Amino acid sequence: MEILIPLSFMLLFLLLVPSCICSSPLQDPELVVEDVQKSINASRRNLAFLSCGTGNPIDDCWRCDPNWEKNRKNLAECSIGFGKHAIGGRDGKIYVVTDPGDHPVNPKPGTLRYGVIQEEPLWIIFKRDMVIQLKQELMMNSFKTIDGRGASVHIAGGPCITIQYVSNIIIHGINIHDCRQGGNAYVRDSPTHYGWRTLSDGDGISIFGGSHVWVDHCSLSNCRDGLIDAIHGSTAITISNNYLTHHNKVMLLGHSDTFTRDKNMQVTIAFNHFGEGLVQRMPRCRYGYFHVVNNDYTQWEMYAIGGSAAPTINSQGNRFFAPNDHTFKEVTKRENAAQSKWKNWNWRSTGDLMLNGAFFTASGAGSSSSYARASSLAAKPSSVELRTVQILTLLMFLPNIMAFSFTFTFHLLLLVPSVVYVSTSHVQDPELVVQEVEKYVTTIHTFMSFYCRSINGSRRNLGYLSCGTGNPIDDCWRCDPNWERNRKRLASCGIGFGKNAIGGRDGKVYVVSDPSDNPMNPKPGTLRHGVIQEEPLWIIFKRDMVIKLHMDLLVNSYKTIDGRGATIHIAGGPCIKVHNKRNIIIHGIHIHDCKRGGSGYVTDFPNHRSWSARSDGDGITISGASHVWVDHCSLSNCFDGLIDVVHGSTAITISNNYMTHHNKVMLLGHSDSYKDDKNMQVTIAFNHFGEGLGGRMPRCRFGYFHVVNNDYTHWQHYAIGGSSSPTIFSQGNRFLAPNDEDHKEVTKHFKSSEREWKKWNWRSEGDLMLNGAFFTPSGAGATARYDRASSMAARPPLLVPSLTAGAGALRCKNGHLCGH
Incomplete structure (x- = not known):
C-alpha cells in the first residue's frame, strides 16, 4: 500500500x-x-x-x-x-x-x-x-x-x-x-x-x-x-x-x-x-x-x-x-x-x-x-x-x-479537466455586448466612440435630410417615406441595454381589426389574441381605436406592438404586463388612465389560462423580463406607475416617450430586499418628462442605470432617486427645476444615512442645470461601474429639446415621413 x-x-x-x-x-x-x-x-x-x-x-x-454541508452554496x-x-x-x-x-x-x-x-x-x-x-x-x-x-x-x-x-x-x-x-x-x-x-x-x-x-x-x-x-x-x-x-x-x-x-x-x-x-x-x-x-x-x-x-x-x-x-x-x-x-x-x-x-x-x-x-x-x-x-x-x-x-x-x-465558457447572458457587460453586436468595438472606450460615430452620422444627416433630428433611433427609420412597407426595420434601430430586443421581427404581420377584449376567450383580430400567440408577431392596427382591456394584457415573447399609422389608445382599464418574457417592442401607443386588474382567469397562451391576482395598475409592468424596448409611447395618469421594471428584469431601453400627469412615474427595482435586481440594466434616453409629474423619473434600486439626453421640464418632488446602492450615470440631460425652493435638487437618496449613500455611485456628466437645479453626486469618480452603466454616448444637453421634440406617439401617414 x-x-x-x-x-x-x-x-x-x-x-x-x-x-x-x-x-x-x-x-x-x-x-x-x-x-x-x-x-x-x-x-x-x-x-x-x-x-x-x-x-x-x-x-x-x-x-x-x-x-x-456548511458551505453548500460554494x-x-x-x-x-x-x-x-x-x-x-x-x-x-x-x-x-x-x-x-x-x-x-x-x-x-x-x-x-x-x-x-x-x-x-x-x-x-x-x-x-x-x-x-x-x-x-x-x-x-x-x-x-x-x-x-x-x-x-x-x-x-x-x-x-x-x-x-x-x-x-x-x-x-x-x-x-x-x-x-x-x-x-x-x-x-x-x-x-x-x-x-x-x-x-x-x-x-x-x-x-x-x-x-x-x-x-x-x-x-x-x-x-x-x-x-x-x-x-x-x-x-x-x-x-x-x-x-x-x-x-x-x-x-x-x-x-x-x-x-x-x-x-x-x-x-x-x-x-x-x-x-x-x-x-x-x-x-x-x-x-x-x-x-x-x-x-x-x-x-x-x-x-x-x-x-x-x-x-x-x-x-x-x-x-x-x-x-x-x-x-x-x-x-x-x-x-x-x-x-x-x-x-x-x-x-x-x-x-x-x-x-x-x-x-x-x-x-x-x-x-x-x-x-x-x-x-x-x-x-x-x-x-x-x-x-x-x-x-x-x-x-x-x-x-x-x-x-x-x-x-x-x-x-471521469478524469476530465475542463474550461469555463463565458456564455451569452441577459445580464450584459456593455463591453462584452458591444464586442458581440458591433464586431469592431473592443473596449468600452471604442464602444463610446461607436455611439459617437452613430450620433455624428445623425448630425451630418441634418444637413441633407429635412427629417433628420440627430436622434439616432429616429434617424434610423423616420426618414423613409416607405416606413409602412419597411416596418420591421425599426427592430434594427434600438440603442442601449435593450438594443437587442427584436420583438416580432422574424414573424408575420398581425392586424388588429377589433378593439374589443375578452380575457378568457380572445377573438381573432383583437389585440389580446395577437399578443398571446406562441409565434413571433409584428402587431399593427387597421384603424384608429380605443382599447379598454378587462384584465392585464399578458404579452408573450417575441412580439412587437406597433401603433404607427393609427392613433391607438389603451386606456380606462388594466394595461400592459410583460411577465417572465423576452424580446418585446412596444412602440407608438397612447397608454393612460390605467386601472388595477381584478382577480380572475386570463388566457396567456393559445391553449392555456391562468389565475391572475390583483394587479398594481401600471401603464407597463415589466417583471422578470429581458430584452424589452418601449419607444415613442405617450403615458399618463395610471393607478400606480407609468412604467415599472421589477423582479430581475434586465436588458431594457425606455426611449422617446412623453410622460405627463402622474406621481410615481417609473420604478426600477422591486424592493430594497430583492437583491436579484442587482443585475438590472436599463437605458433611459430621449424621453420628455413633462407637466404634472411628481417623482421617480426614475427611482432605482441595486442595478445599473444610464439616464441620457432626457428633457426634464417639470417635477414636484425630485427627478432621479434611489435606494439600495444603485449605479446611476446621468449624462447630457436638461433639468429645469420647479420654482419651489425646497425641490430644486434633482436627486433623492432613500432609506439610508448620508454615511451610507455617499458611497453609492451617482454621477452627473454634462447635464444642463436650469432654474437652480442641482445634482448631488456620490461614490467614486470615473470608475468601471460608471462605464458599465454607459450604454451609449450622450449628446450635448443644449440639443436635448430638438432630440426629444418627437417624444411620444408619432403621427405617421403612409407615403409620408413620420412626424409628430
Whole structure:
C-alpha cells in the first residue's frame, strides 16, 4: 500500500498533461482561453496535493471540502460551459424539505413544491431520504437550487420537473426516474398564481424557454418522453456529471425543424455517463451550438449523437464504445435532410476515442468560427477516461478518501479537466455586448466612440435630410417615406441595454381589426389574441381605436406592438404586463388612465389560462423580463406607475416617450430586499418628462442605470432617486427645476444615512442645470461601474429639446415621413 499511493498519484499526474484542444468562445476568445487555463491548471494542481482530486474541475471545486454541508452554496461557483452563470438560489435562504407530500394548487410549507414556487431565491435541501411522487409537473420559479446532497432523494412515479420561462436554476444530486405525463389540471407556479396546464410530455426535466440552467450529478432513467429536453429558445445550459440509463429518446435539444428561435441555443454536455439500455438522442440537436465533451458512451442501440436543421456539434474527447450490431456502429445520425444538405452542417470530432468499430461522420467546415462558438470548455484526451478507471478504483479504497453515494462514485472515474465558457447572458457587460453586436468595438472606450460615430452620422444627416433630428433611433427609420412597407426595420434601430430586443421581427404581420377584449376567450383580430400567440408577431392596427382591456394584457415573447399609422389608445382599464418574457417592442401607443386588474382567469397562451391576482395598475409592468424596448409611447395618469421594471428584469431601453400627469412615474427595482435586481440594466434616453409629474423619473434600486439626453421640464418632488446602492450615470440631460425652493435638487437618496449613500455611485456628466437645479453626486469618480452603466454616448444637453421634440406617439401617414 505504501508503494501504491505515490505510484497512483504519479500515474494521475502523467495523465494530466496539457491538452492542446482549447475553445474559442462566442464573445471574446482571449477571455475564455484565460478561464480555460485557470480551470485546467487549478484541477491539475489539486491532484498533487489533494487526495480527493479527480481532475474534474466541477468536482474539484467543492468535493475536497470536508465541510461541504456548511458551505453548500460554494457549488454555485463551480459550473462550467454555457451554463456557468446559473447561480440558482445562491443569494437566498436555505429551505429544508421535510415533507415528501405534494399538492399541485395549495402546497404545504415544507414540501418541495412550496419551495420551488417562491418568488425569492432559495437553496433547497432535504431533511432526510425521501421518494417524492408528484401529482402534477413541478413548475419551478427563477433563482432556485434543488440540492440533494446529504440525502437519497427520488422524484419518481409521477410528472417531474418543468423549467418554463425562468432562469438561474441548479438541479444537483437528484434521482429522477419513471416520470409520467401530467396536465389537464390546475398547477401553482408562484405564491399568487396558479394556472391550467395542458397535457405534459412526461420528461424527467423539461427546459422550455429557460436560461442559465445547470443539471449536475443527477441519475435519470425510464421516463415517458425525454430524460432531459431543452426547447423553445432555451439557452445557456450545462448538463454535466449525470448518469443516464434505460431509456429510448434520451435528450432533445431544439423544439422542431421549423422553430428557428432555437438557433441561439447553446448547451454544454460534459462528463456524463451514457450507460446501459439507451437507444438514441445523446443528444438529438436542432439549430443551436452544442459542445459534447469528455462523456463516456458505453451503450447505444441506434446512434449516439444526432440532429437536424443544421446544428453545430463539436464532439471533443469523448469515449464511444459501439454496440456489437454492425448496423449501428456509427456515432452520428442526420435526420430529415439529404446528404447534399447535411454535408454543409458543421459537425466535428476532435480527439474522440472510437472503440469496437465506432465511427463519427464529420461534415461542414474544418476549423470554423461555428465550432469556436460551440466550444464551451477545453477537452481532456479521451484515453484519460479509460486509463484512470483502474487507478481511481484503487484509490477509492485508500484511507482518508471521502465516501460518496453511487451517484457521485461513478463520476469520480471521469478524469476530465475542463474550461469555463463565458456564455451569452441577459445580464450584459456593455463591453462584452458591444464586442458581440458591433464586431469592431473592443473596449468600452471604442464602444463610446461607436455611439459617437452613430450620433455624428445623425448630425451630418441634418444637413441633407429635412427629417433628420440627430436622434439616432429616429434617424434610423423616420426618414423613409416607405416606413409602412419597411416596418420591421425599426427592430434594427434600438440603442442601449435593450438594443437587442427584436420583438416580432422574424414573424408575420398581425392586424388588429377589433378593439374589443375578452380575457378568457380572445377573438381573432383583437389585440389580446395577437399578443398571446406562441409565434413571433409584428402587431399593427387597421384603424384608429380605443382599447379598454378587462384584465392585464399578458404579452408573450417575441412580439412587437406597433401603433404607427393609427392613433391607438389603451386606456380606462388594466394595461400592459410583460411577465417572465423576452424580446418585446412596444412602440407608438397612447397608454393612460390605467386601472388595477381584478382577480380572475386570463388566457396567456393559445391553449392555456391562468389565475391572475390583483394587479398594481401600471401603464407597463415589466417583471422578470429581458430584452424589452418601449419607444415613442405617450403615458399618463395610471393607478400606480407609468412604467415599472421589477423582479430581475434586465436588458431594457425606455426611449422617446412623453410622460405627463402622474406621481410615481417609473420604478426600477422591486424592493430594497430583492437583491436579484442587482443585475438590472436599463437605458433611459430621449424621453420628455413633462407637466404634472411628481417623482421617480426614475427611482432605482441595486442595478445599473444610464439616464441620457432626457428633457426634464417639470417635477414636484425630485427627478432621479434611489435606494439600495444603485449605479446611476446621468449624462447630457436638461433639468429645469420647479420654482419651489425646497425641490430644486434633482436627486433623492432613500432609506439610508448620508454615511451610507455617499458611497453609492451617482454621477452627473454634462447635464444642463436650469432654474437652480442641482445634482448631488456620490461614490467614486470615473470608475468601471460608471462605464458599465454607459450604454451609449450622450449628446450635448443644449440639443436635448430638438432630440426629444418627437417624444411620444408619432403621427405617421403612409407615403409620408413620420412626424409628430
